[in-house]
Amino acid sequence: INALASRLYKGMEEVIRRRGVKAVIQGVGARFGFYCGLEETPIYDYRKMVHSFDSAMNHRFVKKAFEKQLYWHDYGSKFSPTHHGFTSAHTSQDIDETIERCDDILKSM
Numbered sequence: 001i002n003a004l005a006s007r008l009y010k011g012m013e014e015v016i017r018r019r020g021v022k023a024v025i026q027g028v029g030a031r032f033g034f035y036c037g038l039e040e041t042p043i044y045d046y047r048k049m050v051h052s053f054d055s056a057m058n059h060r061f062v063k064k065a066f067e068k069q070l071y072w073h074d075y076g077s078k079f080s081p082t083h084h085g086f087t088s089a090h091t092s093q094d095i096d097e098t099i100e101r102c103d104d105i106l107k108s109m
Helices: 001-017 046-052 055-067 092-108
Strands: 023-028 031-036 081-087
Touching: 001 031, 001 081, 001 092, 031 055, 055 092
Parallel strands: none
Antiparallel strands: 023 031, 031 081
């Protein structure tokens, strides 16, 4: 799980940087958050995070992810992001495919 997590987080950080998108990913093991509108990690302060969170961008991202058949959980909250996760059933190939699809999504945003 930790190796897959590292692969996902590093891959997503690279995509975010390359695409110049204002977002960060932060996680522990298989649980993570994708924070649209933020630029710095680690995120420790919920109030500060909520103040900077871009719910409109998050909604666009989730919609585009769904269109690319990538499930990205969303509770529909305009105030804060939701947490996401993966399991030991996911493979390195699944993680790479997720990163590629997210790259396509962020490229279009």
